Amino acid sequence: PEQASSVTSKLYEKYHAGWVIAEDNVGGDMLSDVIRLSNESINVHLVTAIVSKRHRANPVAFRYEKGQVSHFGVLSRLEYQMCVWTEDEKFSPDRMDALVHVLRFLFNIESKKLEIFSF
Numbered sequence: 001p002e003q004a005s006s007v008t009s010k011l012y013e014k015y016h017a018g019w020v021i022a023e024d025n026v027g028g029d030m031l032s033d034v035i036r037l038s039n040e041s042i043n044v045h046l047v048t049a050i051v052s053k054r055h056r057a058n059p060v061a062f063r064y065e066k067g068q069v070s071h072f073g074v075l076s077r078l079e080y081q082m083c084v085w086t087e088d089e090k091f092s093p094d095r096m097d098a099l100v101h102v103l104r105f106l107f108n109i110e111s112k113k114l115e116i117f118s119f
Contacts, residue, residue, distance in 0.1 A: 001034040009038035019043045021101050047101050054087055057096070060103045069103060 008020060022031050024046040032044045049056065063069045071079070081093040103109075 002037060005034055005037035005039075008035050009042065012039065012042050019045050019105070021045050021047060021098075021105050023047055023049055023097070023101060025049050045105055047105070049097075049101075052087070053085075053093070053097065053100070056104070057100045059107070059109045060100050063103065063107060068107075 011017070012020060020035055020042055022035065022044060024031050025048060027034070029046075032046060035044050036042050060069070075095075078095040078099060081096040082099075085091075085093040085096060
């Protein structure tokens with residue numbers, strides 16, 4: 001926990017972040033406390049993954065299709081996950097998951113809206 005808090009705090013400061021978005025499925029509120037160990041002023045927004053990765057990603061994919069999201073720089077590991085991951089894969093796409101949570105936060109996509117884009 002101390003190492004995770006320290007790394008998070010350093011990156012928060014380095015990139016002048018406004019928020020840390022964290023999935024709270026494992027750890028709940030304890031996660032916020034751990035993140036803030038090194039810096040109490042970090043803004044933490046916890047998200048709970050209650051539906052499948054595909055359904056969480058649908059509204060984000062829609063934003064890509066409308067040209068509302070683009071990447072800057074080299075994000076090869078993220079882009080690899082975005083291109084090859086399917087629901088049948090055994091690996092969990094950590095970078096893609098993080099991207100989906102952050103974009104849902106930035107676009108203020110509510111859980112209820114998931115049904116609009118699900119198949």
